[in-house]
Amino acid sequence: MYRRVAVVTDSTACLPSQLANQLDIEVVPIQVQIGRRRDDEVRIPAPEVVSAMRDHQDVSTSAPDPGTFHRRYAELEGRGVQAVVSLHLSARQSATFEFACRAAGHVNVPVHVIDTRTTGMSLGYAVVEAARAAQAGGDVSRVLAAAQHRLHRSTELIYVDTLEFLRRGGRIGTAAAVIGTALSLKPLLTMTDGQIAPLDRVIGADRAMRKMTELAVGRAGTEQVDVAVEHFGAAEKADELMRLLRNRIPGMRQFVVTEVSSAIGAHVGPGAVGITVSPL
Numbered sequence: 047m048y049r050r051v052a053v054v055t056d057s058t059a060c061l062p063s064q065l066a067n068q069l070d071i072e073v074v075p076i077q078v079q080i081g082r083r084r085d086d087e088v089r090i091p092a093p094e095v096v097s098a099m100r101d102h103q104d105v106s107t108s109a110p111d112p113g114t115f116h117r118r119y120a121e122l123e124g125r126g127v128q129a130v131v132s133l134h135l136s137a138r139q140s141a142t143f144e145f146a147c148r149a150a151g152h153v154n155v156p157v158h159v160i161d162t163r164t165t166g167m168s169l170g171y172a173v174v175e176a177a178r179a180a181q182a183g184g185d186v187s188r189v190l191a192a193a194q195h196r197l198h199r200s201t202e203l204i205y206v207d208t209l210e211f212l213r214r215g216g217r218i219g220t221a222a223a224v225i226g227t228a229l230s231l232k233p234l235l236t237m238t239d240g241q242i243a244p245l246d247r248v249i250g251a252d253r254a255m256r257k258m259t260e261l262a263v264g265r266a267g268t269e270q271v272d273v274a275v276e277h278f279g280a281a282e283k284a285d286e287l288m289r290l291l292r293n294r295i296p297g298m299r300q301f302v303v304t305e306v307s308s309a310i311g312a313h314v315g316p317g318a319v320g321i322t323v324s325p326l
Contacts, residue, residue: 049070049127049180049181050127050128050129050180050183050184050185050186051127051128051129051130051131051179051180051184051185051186051189052070052072052122052125052127052129052130052131052180053069053070053071053072053130053131053132053133053173053176053177053180053189054071054072054073054074054115054118054119054122054130054131054132054133054146055071055072055073055074055132055133055134055169055170055173056073056074056075056076056110056134056135056142057073057074057075057076057086057087057088057307057309058076058135058140058142058165058166058169058307058309058310059073059133059135059165059166059167059169059170059173059307060166060167060169060170060274060276060304060306060307060310061073061170061173061174062302062304065174069174069177069178069181070177070180070181071173071174071177072118072122074110074114074115074118074146075087075088075110076107076108076109076110076140076142076307076309077107077108077109077110077309078090078095078105078106078107078308078309078312079104079105079106079107079108080094080095080098080103080104080105081098081103081104084108087107087307087308087309090308091308092278092279092305092306092307092308092311093279094308095308095311095312096278096279096311096316099211099311099312099315099316100316105312106312107140107309107312107313108141109140109141109142109144109145110142110145111145112145112146112148112149113149114145114149115132115145115146115148115149115150116149116152116153119132119149119150119153119155119157120153122155123153123154123155127155128155128156128186129155129156129157129158129185129186130150130155130156130157130158131158131160131176131180131186131189131190131193132146132150132157132158132159132160133160133162133169133172133173133176133193134146134159134160134161134162134169135162135164135165135169136161136162136163136164136165136237136240136241137161137163137240138163138239138240138241139165139240139241139242143159143161146159147159156186158186158190160190160193161240162193162197163197163237163239163240164197164200164202164237164240165202165237165310166202166274166276166306166310166320166322167274167276167302167304167320167322167324168196168197168200168201168202168237168322168324169197170274170322171196171200171272171274171322171324172193172194172196172197172200173193175192175193175195175196176189176190176192176193178192179191179192196324199324199325200322200323200324200325201236201262201265201321201322201323201324202236202237202320202321202322203234203235203236203245203258203261203262203265203320203321203322203323204234204235204236204237204242204314204318204319204320205232205233205234205235205251205254205255205258205318205319205320206232206233206235206314206315206317206318207232207251207315207316207317207318208315209233210315211312211313211314211315212242212313212314212315231247231248231249232247232248232249232250232251232253232254233246233247234246234247234248234254234257234258234261245261246261255283255286255287255319258287258319258321259287259290259291259294259321261321262291262295262321262323263291263294263295265323266295266297266298266323266325267297268296268297269297269325269326270297270299270325270326271295271297271298271299271323271324271325271326272298272299272300272301272322272324272326273288273291273295273298273300273301273302273321273322273323273324274301274302274303274304274320274321274322274324275287275288275291275301275302275303275304275319275320275321275322276303276304276305276306276310276319276320276321276322277303277304277305277306277318277319277320278305278306278310278311278314278315278316278317278318278319279305279311279316279317279318280316280317280318280319281303281305283317283319284303284319285303287319287321288301288303291321299326306318306320
């Protein structure tokens with residue numbers, strides 16, 4: 047079907063490539079740097095980043111430059127789309143939104159760049175919903191409304207083994223308030239107003255996982271929801287978490303267990319686990 051509206055996002059949406067291809071979603075990769083090596087994160091797999099961080103190598107990320115966005119928007123213009131909806135991670139976490147806005151002013155097709163004020167699968171589910179609306183022939187207002195509906199209702203719950211990586215990357219925001227003196231104190235975080243913020247603190251990793259499960263079950267309630275469990279170098283922990291959630295969330299429509307993008311992992315650190323609850 048001819049697409050009136052094209053949907054663009056960045057790789058922090060954590061979308062499986064098969065799903066992105068199926069829905070014609072254009073994914074612009076974030077850059078990851080390990081030592082002196084810098085490349086699109088799709089060419090630096092997550093296990094490599096996990097290993098580098100555990101070996102105390104310098105790992106950092108950077109936004110795609112405006113030229114990368116301009117080329118992608120110009121390609122879509124050349125294919126004859128009438129508008130572009132470009133959904134990106136929080137502007138308080140990255141310059142990606144700013145660079146996309148710069149590029150949007152240099153093509154003839156209208157480009158609607160959205161600061162989603164989130165990242166991970168909260169962003170991913172909004173992108174998928176927008177792409178489905180676009181594939182169904184929806185105009186730009188319908189595509190934007192579909193994305194915003196998901197964004198306004200989704201919840202991110204985040205567990206990290208340590209706040210050190212968030213602090214190094216300047217992404218910690220007010221989460222610094224949860225740092226305690228006890229080594230066993232584990233922080234639970236969320237996305238609030240586009241920034242990582244404290245939610246709770248629990249003694250011990252096992253208790254933190256149980257607390258995060260309870261919070262996710264409470265957020266889901268009896269509604270129909272999509273649920274994602276995301277991890278960075280913690281596959282077994284993520285699988286167990288999803289098993290618990292599937293037994294306790296009656297309205298779960300779709301679920302996915304996925305490793306987060308390397309660009310997110312570079313800031314949350316190895317061992318991090320997150321839950322996204324996204325009501326339909």
